[in-house]
Amino acid sequence: MLINVPETVVADGLRGMAAAHPELVVDAENRLVVRRDAPVAGKVGLVSGGGSGHEPLHAGFVGPGMLSAACPGEVFTSPVPDQMVRAAVAVDSGAGVLFVVKNYTGDVLNFDMAAELAEDEGVRVARVLVDDDVAVADSTFTAGRRGTGATLFVEKIAGALADEGAPLERVESLARRVNESSRSFGVALGSVTTPAKGTPTFDLPSGELELGIGIHGEPGRERRPMMTSGEIADFAVHAVLEDLRPSGPVLVLVNGMGATPLLELYGFNAEVQRVLAERGVTAARTLVGNYVTSLDMAGCSVTLCQVDEEMVRLWDAPVQTPALRWGR
Amino acid sequence: MLDTDFFRRWMAATAAAVGREADRLTELDAAIGDADHGSNMRRGFAAVDEVLEKEGPTAPGDVLTLAGRQLISTVGGASGPLYGTLLRRTGKALGDAQEVTADQLADALGAGVAAVAQLGGAQAGDKTMLDALLPAVEVLGTSFVEARDAALAGALATVPLRARKGRASYLGERSIGHQDPGAASAALLVGALAEASGTSGGGDA
Numbered sequence: 001m002l003i004n005v006p007e008t009v010v011a012d013g014l015r016g017m018a019a020a021h022p023e024l025v026v027d028a029e030n031r032l033v034v035r036r037d038a039p040v041a042g043k044v045g046l047v048s049g050g051g052s053g054h055e056p057l058h059a060g061f062v063g064p065g066m067l068s069a070a071c072p073g074e075v076f077t078s079p080v081p082d083q084m085v086r087a088a089v090a091v092d093s094g095a096g097v098l099f100v101v102k103n104y105t106g107d108v109l110n111f112d113m114a115a116e117l118a119e120d121e122g123v124r125v126a127r128v129l130v131d132d133d134v135a136v137a138d139s140t141f142t143a144g145r146r147g148t149g150a151t152l153f154v155e156k157i158a159g160a161l162a163d164e165g166a167p168l169e170r171v172e173s174l175a176r177r178v179n180e181s182s183r184s185f186g187v188a189l190g191s192v193t194t195p196a197k198g199t200p201t202f203d204l205p206s207g208e209l210e211l212g213i214g215i216h217g218e219p220g221r222e223r224r225p226m227m228t229s230g231e232i233a234d235f236a237v238h239a240v241l242e243d244l245r246p247s248g249p250v251l252v253l254v255n256g257m258g259a260t261p262l263l264e265l266y267g268f269n270a271e272v273q274r275v276l277a278e279r280g281v282t283a284a285r286t287l288v289g290n291y292v293t294s295l296d297m298a299g300c301s302v303t304l305c306q307v308d309e310e311m312v313r314l315w316d317a318p319v320q321t322p323a324l325r326w327g328r
Numbered sequence: 329m330l331d332t333d334f335f336r337r338w339m340a341a342t343a344a345a346v347g348r349e350a351d352r353l354t355e356l357d358a359a360i361g362d363a364d365h366g367s368n369m370r371r372g373f374a375a376v377d378e379v380l381e382k383e384g385p386t387a388p389g390d391v392l393t394l395a396g397r398q399l400i401s402t403v404g405g406a407s408g409p410l411y412g413t414l415l416r417r418t419g420k421a422l423g424d425a426q427e428v429t430a431d432q433l434a435d436a437l438g439a440g441v442a443a444v445a446q447l448g449g450a451q452a453g454d455k456t457m458l459d460a461l462l463p464a465v466e467v468l469g470t471s472f473v474e475a476r477d478a479a480l481a482g483a484l485a486t487v488p489l490r491a492r493k494g495r496a497s498y499l500g501e502r503s504i505g506h507q508d509p510g511a512a513s514a515a516l517l518v519g520a521l522a523e524a525s526g527t528s529g530g531g532d533a
Binding site: 006051073074075076077078079080081082104105106109110135136142143146194196197201202214216217218219221 | 354358359360361362363364366367368371400401402403404405406407408409410447448491492493494495496497498499500502
């Protein structure tokens with residue numbers, strides 16, 4: 001690993017991010033990353049956060065057109081309420097704040113606590129839950145579906161709407177709709193090594209893969225012998241379409257888990273597009289790259305989001321963040 | 329009677345146990361989670377040590393509410409709010425009494441455990457920290473050593489269970505055959521009670 005010691009990985013990352021991105025305010029001590037022009041008068045503030053290790057999610061999405069602030073926790077660990085309260089206060093112009101919360105017990109508990117505390121400080125807080133992962137079956141008897149790739153769609157589209165000056169209720173409502181219109185499925189070709197553990201979190205022999213993985217290095221639902229890119233696309237896209245059943249065009253995110261080369265991700269995208277075409281589903285827009293990662297995990301995920309004209313327009317709207325930049 | 333000093337010793341013994349066992353907790357959490365439980369708990373209880381040293385609370389309840397608040401601010405994940413709530417609620421239930429009996433502690437901890445169950449939505453058998461805490465609370469008024477043993481047995485009993493809460497629940501049946509890391513750390517917390525009260529471990533009425 002490219003680290004000094006495990007204890008300083010997050011602090012080191014924040015310091016490096018601050019140096020590379022002077023357009024952001026990086027508070028390494030209190031662990032928050034805020035857009036420099038916050039609070040933006042009349043606009044809803046968009047705050048998210050989660051464990052570190054998924055970069056660029058979320059700090060890489062802070063900037064005009066997307067997040068107002070991000071709260072990084074320890075590696076794979078939900079951030080603490082203190083961070084989100086500080087962030088909410090920093091980005092609230094009086095128009096209120098929307099918390100984008102990935103559906104993990106820790107994230108939900110900490111963001112819920114933070115929302116209460118922020119309200120005590122006079123900030124109006126709404127929350128949207130992201131729970132797009134279809135791999136977790138029988139979600140009634142589990143902690144529910146995980147928040148994965150759709151987080152990017154929610155943050156981009158809600159961020160664009162917030163930048164247009166829409167009120168909190170509308171931003172919350174649209175964010176919810178984006179989540180409900182999105183489904184994801186992920187696959188791991190290798191395990192992940194966290195700084196704290198120093199060795200892979202689970203044993204995945206070469207020649208085998210894990211289907212239905214999340215982004216925190218936990219084992220997936222099922223292990224199988226290695227499949228080709230085309231076979232993986234057949235399986236993953238099928239799993240998503242069976243659940244989403246889109247009746248119109250979709251946004252496509254082909255996301256790398258961190259260690260899979262971009263060349264392979266693009267090849268995988270070719271297969272994803274083939275399956276979509278075979279199933280008569282139109283890809284309105286496609287994004288390929290490492291966006292919702294899991295440290296050094298080899299693997300990928302597919303997220304599809306059924307969109308209407310407004311959502312496509314907001315997807316196309318200008319954005320200026322470390323990880324996504326277009327339209328300006 | 330259990331005084332402020334006892335509660336400080338309890339927190340210190342927990343911090344020491346968690347520090348010693350952090351790697352084991354990490355291993356348990358790697359099997360059915362994301363391998364961060366050990367370092368999170370160690371960091372949290374090290375911060376508890378510091379804040380208790382710095383603030384010097386003067387009542388048993390204050391020791392716990394201060395510790396709980398610190399855990400919420402430093403642990404992160406689900407463990408932060410859950411353990412934080414456990415200690416804060418227990419501390420509140422003890423009020424500002426300067427000394428409490430083992431029975432009073434048992435009642436207060438019962439309230440703390442109930443708050444955890446409500447916050448996390450879990451119940452016995454879901455393969456969580458509750459599976460160590462619930463059996464411990466039942467015998468806590470009788471003896472800390474019995475409570476320690478009950479918590480340990482409860483943690484081990486999570487091995488064959490299928491997880492219905494938390495990250496392990498995503499694994500479905502693959503969570504079977506592994507001890508729950510939250511139950512393991514809860515057993516350390518309860519075990520520290522016995523340690524804080526000395527080798528006899530018996531609570532008095």
